Structures are given as C-alpha cells and as structure tokens.
Amino acid sequence: MITIINYGLGNINAFVNIYKKADIPVKVASSAYDLKTTTKIILPGVGAFDHAMGKLDESGMKEKLNELVLDKKVPVLGICVGMQILAESSEEGIRPGLGWIPGIVRKFDESKITQRTRLPHMGWNDVEPIGNQPIFGGMEENPLFYFLHSYYFDCINQKDTIATANYAGANFTCAIRAGNIYGVQFHPEKSHSAGIQLLNNFATII
Numbered sequence: 001m002i003t004i005i006n007y008g009l010g011n012i013n014a015f016v017n018i019y020k021k022a023d024i025p026v027k028v029a030s031s032a033y034d035l036k037t038t039t040k041i042i043l044p045g046v047g048a049f050d051h052a053m054g055k056l057d058e059s060g061m062k063e064k065l066n067e068l069v070l071d072k073k074v075p076v077l078g079i080c081v082g083m084q085i086l087a088e089s090s091e092e093g094i095r096p097g098l099g100w101i102p103g104i105v106r107k108f109d110e111s112k113i114t115q116r117t118r119l120p121h122m123g124w125n126d127v128e129p130i131g132n133q134p135i136f137g138g139m140e141e142n143p144l145f146y147f148l149h150s151y152y153f154d155c156i157n158q159k160d161t162i163a164t165a166n167y168a169g170a171n172f173t174c175a176i177r178a179g180n181i182y183g184v185q186f187h188p189e190k191s192h193s194a195g196i197q198l199l200n201n202f203a204t205i206i
Contacts, residue, residue: 002203003038006030007059009052010044010082014189018196024203032064040203041065041074044189045081049105049151050093052081062098069100073180076100077202083176083183084153092151101178102156108167119150121167127174127186129163135175135182135201136163143194145186147174152185 004015006028019026029035043065045052056062068074078086087097090105097105108119124144129136136143147165152172155161163175165185174185182202188195 001037002026002040002042003029003035004042004044005059005061005065005082007052007055007061009046009055010079011046011189012044015042015044015199018189018199019203022196022200022203024200029061030059032061035061035064035068038068038074040205041068041076042199042202043076043078043082043085045079045083045085047081048092049081049084049090049097050095052085053093053095053097056085066098069181075180075202075205076182078181078183079189080149080185080187083185084151086176086181086183087153090151100181101153101160101176101183103160103176104154104156105151106154107151108170108172120148121150122148125165125167125174125186127163127165129175130161133162133175133177134205135177135198137201138197139194143197144191145174145184145188145194146190147186149185153183 084105086100087103088099126142161173162177164171165174176183188198
C-alpha cells in the first residue's frame with residue numbers, strides 16, 4: 001500500500017488521483033496510526049525547510065517514519081521540499097532535517113545566474129539520470145520535469161546523486177537515492193507523462 005504523508009504540505013490529491021487512475025492501491029496518512037499498513041511512502045512538500053520540519057514534528061508521524069524507513073527499510077520518495085528535508089540541514093533555516101541521506105540543502109548562487117529570470121528556478125527542465133536507474137525506467141532520454149525551487153540538495157556522498165539538471169549553466173543534483181530512500185527535486189505530479197511514469201516506477205520498486 002502506497003501511503004501519501006499528509007502533514008499539511010503538498011498537493012496530496014494529485015498523487016492520489018494518479019495512483020487511482022493506474023489502479024494502484026493508495027491511501028493518505030495524517031497520523032502515526034495511519035502508517036500501520038504502509039509498504040511504500042511518498043513524502044511531498046512545498047515552501048520553506050523549517051516550516052516543513054515543524055509541520056512534520058507537529059504531525060506526530062516523524063518517529064514512526066524513522067522506524068519504517070531506517071529500521072524496516074520501507075521505500076520512501078521525498079518530493080521537492082520533501083526531498084530537501086531528507087538532508088541533515090539547510091541554508092534556508094536552523095532546524096535539523098531528517099538526516100536520512102547525508103547532505104546539506106544550499107541556495108543557488110544568484111551572482112552566477114546571468115539570465116533575466118533568477119530565482120526561483122521555475123519551469124520545465126531536462127533531467128539527466130546517472131546510470132541505469134529503475135525509477136527513471138521507460139522514459140525517453142533526458143526526460144522533462146517541472147521544477148519550482150531556489151535551493152538544491154548537496155550530497156556528501158556523490159554516489160547518492162542519481163540524476164542531475166542544469167540551471168543557468170550550472171549542474172545540480174535533482175534526484176537522490178541511498179538504499180530504500182529516494183528523493184526528487186522536481187514535481188512529478190505536475191510533469192505529465194514523465195511524472196506519471198516515475199510515480200508508477202516507484203510503485204513497482206522492491
């Protein structure tokens with residue numbers, strides 16, 4: 001059962017609708033009790049890092065999520081800010097992140113952005129997977145995904161980077177993986193066929 005974490009952030013219904021159309025069992029969790037039957041987790045998020053961590057703390061689900069992901073190795077997919085809070089910390093705030101994947105969330109250096117539109121990085125962008133990544137299976141080369149962000153995940157272990165994108169001439173990590181833990185900076189729920197394929201791929205990952 002795929003479980004969408006509802007802690008007050010992210011377009012929960014968009015994920016639910018995609019999975020229902022694909023006839024993939026899905027439910028929404030708003031408490032630790034709701035997590036009892038989950039076999040895969042999607043952790044969405046929008047907005048600021050500290051706000052997201054605060055909302056997750058208030059939800060009462062963080063301890064149970066740590067148990068499921070770290071101890072029981074349940075696959076999890078963090079999306080946008082839901083990916084960023086997988087890190088240890090962020091330049092955006094002062095709260096610690098979940099620390100599930102070693103890394104720091106950093107702001108793009110605006111002084112190096114020469115185009116008129118600076119931040120946020122908003123719109124469609126090619127994504128370049130590194131190696132054979134099952135979560136990007138069945139897609140065309142360098143698929144397009146929709147982005148909306150000003151910060152990116154700087155992995156401490158470069159092997160945890162599984163895809164990059166380029167903004168204003170600089171490559172940055174846009175997808176990560178460490179074992180059962182996945183994260184994507186873009187919004188698959190807004191990315192049409194490529195996004196639907198990625199979410200379906202996550203549903204089949206063992």
